Amino acid sequence: xxxxxxxxxxxxxxxxxxxxxxxxxxxxxxxxxxxxxxxxxxxxxxxxxxxxxxxxxxxxxxxxxxxxxxxxxxxxxxxxxxxxxxxxxxxxxxxxxxxxxxxxxxxxxxxxxxxxxxxxxxxxxxxxxxxxxxxxxxxxxxxxxxxxxxxxxxxxxxxxxxxxxxxxxxxxxxxxxxxxxxxxxxxxxxxxxxxxxxxxxxxxxxxxxxxxxxxxxxxxxxxxxxxxxxxxxxxxxxxxxxxxxxxxxxxxxxxxxxxxxxxxxxxxxxxxxxxxxxxxxxxxxxxxxxxxxxxxxxxxxxxxxxxxxxxxxxxxxxxxxxxxxxxxxxxxxxxxxxxxxxxxxxxxxxxxxxxxxxxxxxxxxxxxxxxxxxxxxxxxxxxxxxxxxxxxx
Numbered sequence: 001x002x003x004x005x006x007x008x009x010x011x012x013x014x015x016x017x018x019x020x021x022x023x024x025x026x027x028x029x030x031x032x033x034x035x036x037x038x039x040x041x042x043x044x045x046x047x048x049x050x051x052x053x054x055x056x057x058x059x060x061x062x063x064x065x066x067x068x069x070x071x072x073x074x075x076x077x078x079x080x081x082x083x084x085x086x087x088x089x090x091x092x093x094x095x096x097x098x099x100x101x102x103x104x105x106x107x108x109x110x111x112x113x114x115x116x117x118x119x120x121x122x123x124x125x126x127x128x129x130x131x132x133x134x135x136x137x138x139x140x141x142x143x144x145x146x147x148x149x150x151x152x153x154x155x156x157x158x159x160x161x162x163x164x165x166x167x168x169x170x171x172x173x174x175x176x177x178x179x180x181x182x183x184x185x186x187x188x189x190x191x192x193x194x195x196x197x198x199x200x201x202x203x204x205x206x207x208x209x210x211x212x213x214x215x216x217x218x219x220x221x222x223x224x225x226x227x228x229x230x231x232x233x234x235x236x237x238x239x240x241x242x243x244x245x246x247x248x249x250x251x252x253x254x255x256x257x258x259x260x261x262x263x264x265x266x267x268x269x270x271x272x273x274x275x276x277x278x279x280x281x282x283x284x285x286x287x288x289x290x291x292x293x294x295x296x297x298x299x300x301x302x303x304x305x306x307x308x309x310x311x312x313x314x315x316x317x318x319x320x321x322x323x324x325x326x327x328x329x330x331x332x333x334x335x336x337x338x339x340x341x342x343x344x345x346x347x348x349x350x351x352x353x354x355x356x357x358x359x360x361x362x363x364x365x366x367x368x369x370x371x372x373x374x375x376x377x378x379x380x381x382x383x384x385x386x387x388x389x390x391x392x393x
Contacts, residue, residue: 031105031220033086036062042084045222051207051233054198055214062087065096066217071196072180078196082217100193105220106172110155113177114358116197117143119215122228128219130171131155136351139358144350167192173218203291205271205278205364206233212362235365236278239372239380243280246376250282253375254301254308254335256293257315258327263301264293275364276312279371283308298329310374311335312388313343314356320391339393342374346389356387 027033033042042062049055058065063083071078081101083089089101110131111117117140120126126142133156135147146152155165161183166174167190174187178198187194195218199211209232216225255272256265266272267290277286284304285294311333317323320341324331335341347355360367366386373383374390 027086030085030107033062033084036087038062042087043222045226047213047217047222047225049210049213051204052199052202052210052213053204053207054201055211057213057217060090063090064217065099066195066214068196068198070201071176071198072178073201075180075196080193080195100188100195102173102193102195102218104218106218108169108171108173109218110166110169110171110174112156112175113197114138114353115177115199115361116175116215118359118362119212120219122212123216123219123221123224125215125219125221127151131166131169131174133161133177134159137349137353137358138351139347139349139353139355161187163187163190199362203269203271203274205275205367206236208271209233209362209364232363232365236368239365239368240278242379243278243368243372243376246280246372246379250280251310251375252305252308253281253283253310253312254305254333255283255312257313257323258298261298263296263298265296265301267292267294271364275368275371279368280375281310281371298327302329302332306332307334309335309338309340311341312371312374313341313391315343316345317343317391318345320393323391341391342388343391344387346385346387360387 038061043059043064046059047057054069056067063081065079066082067077067079069077079096079099081090081092081096081099082104083101085103106128108130109128111129112133114137117138120129121140121142126146129143129146129152131153132138132147135154138144138147143152155162161181163183163186166187173193173195175195175197176184178196178200184194197211197214199208202208210229212229213222213225216222253276255276256263265285267288268286269289269291270293273286276283288294315323317326320336320339324336330336344356345354349355369380369383370385370388373380373385374388
């Protein structure tokens with residue numbers, strides 16, 4: 001039994017009469033209330049957010065209010081009422097009267113993004129996952145095994161959500177990937193619950209990782225989520241300190257690559273910009289306060305960053321030669337001529353999914369460790385790379 005539910009069951013079993021004046025209460029193994037008392041706090045372990053800015057949780061005895069401030073770019077805040085199973089439906093007014101309600105802990109979840117998968121596995125809750133948008137993009141071996149066994153189905157093959165399939169399956173929650181789609185209203189009208197996960201709109205790497213607490217609010221694992229996030233924060237902070245202690249000037253790098261003729265450069269205010277700064281790197285656009293990517297021409301990139309000795313690319317090439325074959329202009333970069341080209345494609349799944357975009361999003365400590373090992377190898381001797389590899393010629 002996982003810590004959040006265990007803590008609740010122990011709490012309910014051990015409460016004195018002063019804490020539950022309405023009489024004896026109890027919970028089953030799932031954490032559902034068998035004898036409700038309005039005087040009991042059914043969420044004895046509460047999550048607080050220290051880095052995430054796009055989400056809040058408030059607690060109200062037998063239910064909690066989860067609010068995603070921006071569920072997708074430009075979207076208005078969305079709130080969800082998470083009610084402890086076995087408790088009566090709360091009487092709410094105003095905007096919350098019509099807010100989606102979810103009985104927690106949930107038993108089934110459809111995931112629109114592979115970034116949700118490490119949140120579940122880190123909580124020990126892989127069995128909750130019953131649907132994924134695209135099975136081929138999944139890297140995690142355990143999840144792929146559940147897909148192969150028919151325990152997890154694909155519901156949006158080819159990028160199009162099969163509304164009928166979702167509605168028929170009736171998962172407790174369909175968790176979005178932080179984007180909007182016309183199919184979501186149809187699912188809601190049919191009685192399904194669509195809940196936004198927009199961790200990708202967080203500008204702080206640790207803010208993205210802290211969304212494990214959102215998943216824990218659904219699975220009832222608040223205590224375990226706090227411990228996981230505390231360890232990630234501790235490790236991230238320690239690695240950043242090693243980078244600072246390495247001494248010397250920041251290492252000049254060139255991040256990103258071109259897609260259809262446009263170089264997508266992480267802005268300084270983005271989570272990638274923050275990772276690079278913490279790794280002891282500098283690049284010409286580090287002072288940009290934008291939080292997304294800058295769309296630049298190759299000529300603009302070359303003029304300001306073409307002489308950087310290290311290129312951190314997100315291209316899918318397996319060799320430097322493939323990169324140059326894709327666009328001969330890459331061959332003019334100093335990092336290409338010097339052979340110092342690193343790609344975040346070390347861990348590619350059988351279906352072509354990249355673990356950097358799955359586990360790396362919510363494990364910034366692992367990403368930062370790779371970056372520091374690239375830029376300051378003496379600071380992390382014996383480092384085992386999780387996502388990055390140096391491309392051969």
